[in-house]
Amino acid sequence: MKIGILCGGGDCPGLNAVIRGAVKTLAQTDTVVYGFLSGYKGLLEGDYIELTRDAVRGILPKGGTILSTTNRDNPFHYGVEENGETVYKDVSDELIAKAAELGIDCLIVIGGDGTMAITHELALKGLNVVGVPKTIDNDLSATDRTFGFETAVNTATDAIDKLHTTAESHHRVMVLEVMGRDAGFIALYAGIAGGADVILIPEIPFTIRGVLQKIEGRKKRGSAFSIVVVAEGAKIDGKKVLSGANEGNIINPEKLGGIGNAIAAALHEQGGLETRCTVLGHLQRGGTPAPFDRILATRYGVAAAKAALAGERDVLVCLRNDKIEAVPIIDSIRVLKSVDPDGELVADAMAVGISFGREEE
Numbered sequence: 630m631k632i633g634i635l636c637g638g639g640d641c642p643g644l645n646a647v648i649r650g651a652v653k654t655l656a657q658t659d660t661v662v663y664g665f666l667s668g669y670k671g672l673l674e675g676d677y678i679e680l681t682r683d684a685v686r687g688i689l690p691k692g693g694t695i696l697s698t699t700n701r702d703n704p705f706h707y708g709v710e711e712n713g714e715t716v717y718k719d720v721s722d723e724l725i726a727k728a729a730e731l732g733i734d735c736l737i738v739i740g741g742d743g744t745m746a747i748t749h750e751l752a753l754k755g756l757n758v759v760g761v762p763k764t765i766d767n768d769l770s771a772t773d774r775t776f777g778f779e780t781a782v783n784t785a786t787d788a789i790d791k792l793h794t795t796a797e798s799h800h801r802v803m804v805l806e807v808m809g810r811d812a813g814f815i816a817l818y819a820g821i822a823g824g825a826d827v828i829l830i831p832e833i834p835f836t837i838r839g840v841l842q843k844i845e846g847r848k849k850r851g852s853a854f855s856i857v858v859v860a861e862g863a864k865i866d867g868k869k870v871l872s873g874a875n876e877g878n879i880i881n882p883e884k885l886g887g888i889g890n891a892i893a894a895a896l897h898e899q900g901g902l903e904t905r906c907t908v909l910g911h912l913q914r915g916g917t918p919a920p921f922d923r924i925l926a927t928r929y930g931v932a933a934a935k936a937a938l939a940g941e942r943d944v945l946v947c948l949r950n951d952k953i954e955a956v957p958i959i960d961s962i963r964v965l966k967s968v969d970p971d972g973e974l975v976a977d978a979m980a981v982g983i984s985f986g987r988e989e990e
C-alpha cells in the first residue's frame with residue numbers, strides 16, 4: 630500500500646506527533662508513506678519526502694510541522710500566475726489524477742474546518758482520505774478536543790499570570806487578546822485558569838458599560854487592577870474587528886485581530902482607565918506541544934493509520950468520551966463548535982466572579 634500524509638491550514642503544536650504516530654504505525658506494515666510538502670500544493674506538484682521511521686525520529690516534542698503547511702492553496706480555488714496576475718482555478722481533477730499517478734491508496738489529511746471542507750469535496754470526487762482534526766481553536770463539532778488547543782491554553786494562561794503581576798503593580802487594566810476565530814474556547818479556558826476578571830467571547834454579547842461595571846466593582850472592593858481576556862472574534866458594538874483579508878482563501882476570508890486594542894481604548898475613553906493591551910498572536914501556535922496534545926496527537930496518528938489500512942474513507946478520527954472513533958468528515962464541518970453561553974463552564978466562571986461583560990450580571 631502507499632499512503633500519503635499532508636497538513637493543511639495554520640500550523641499548531643502536535644502536528645509532528647500525529648505524523649510520527651501514523652508513520653510508526655504504518656512502518657510495522659508493508660506500506661510506503663509519502664509526506665507531501667505545503668499541503669495540497671505538494672500533492673499537486675508531486676513534491677514529497679518519503680516518511681520512514683528515520684524521518685520521524687526525534688520530532689515528537691517539536692512544534693510546527695516537518696511537512697510545512699499553508700492556508701492558501703485550495704485545489705478548488707487555486708492561485709496560478711498568468712501574465713503577471715494571480716488567477717484562481719479549479720485544479721481538483723489534476724490533483725486527483727496526480728494522486729493516482731503516484732499510486733496513493735489513501736491520503737491522511739491533518740487540518741481544521743477549512744481543510745476538512747476541501748478534503749470532503751475531494752472525497753466526493755473519488756480521492757480516498759482520512760482526516761485528523763487539528764486546530765488551536767477547538768471548534769470542530771465532531772470531536773471533544775482538537776490537538777493544539779491545550780498548548781494554546783497553556784500559553785495564554787502563562788500570559789495572564791505574567792500580566793497579573795504587572796497589572797497589580799501599576800494599578801492598570803490589562804487587556805489580553807487571544808486567538809480562536811469565531812469560537813471563545815481559548816479565552817474561556819485560559820481566562821478561568823488564569824483567574825481573569827472579565828472574559829469576552831464571540832458567543833456572549835457584551836457592552837463596554839458591562840465591562841466597566843465589573844472593573845468599578847473591583848475597585849470599590851479594593852482591587853485597583855483588572856485583567857480582561859478577549860477572544861479575537863468577540864464583537865464590539867455587534868461588530869467583529871478585522872485586521873485584513875486572507876487573500877485567496879474563500880473558506881476563511883476574514884483576518885481577525887484588533888479587538889484587544891479597541892476594548893482598551895474604549896475602557897480608557899468611557900471609563901478614564903489606564904489600560905494596556907497585549908495581543909498574544911502566533912505565540913499560541915508555536916512551541917513544544919503540551920503532554921496532553923502529544924498524547925492526543927499520537928492517538929490520532931495511530932488511529933488515522935489504522936483507519937487508512939482498514940479501508941475507511943472520508944472519515945475523521947475523533948475523540949469522544951476519551952475513545953478515538955472515526956466519523957464521517959461531513960459531521961465535523963456542518964456546524965462549528967462554539968461555547969455554550971448557558972453551559973456549565975460559563976456558569977462556573979460566573980460563580981467565581983468572572984464577568985462576561987453583560988450589564989448587571
Ligand code: F6P
Nearest residue numbers: 639700764765766808809810885
Ligand atoms: O485557526 C487557527 C488560527 O490560529 C486562528 O485562531 C487565527 O484567527 C488564525 O488561525 C490566524 O491565521 P494566520 O496564521 O493566517 O494569521
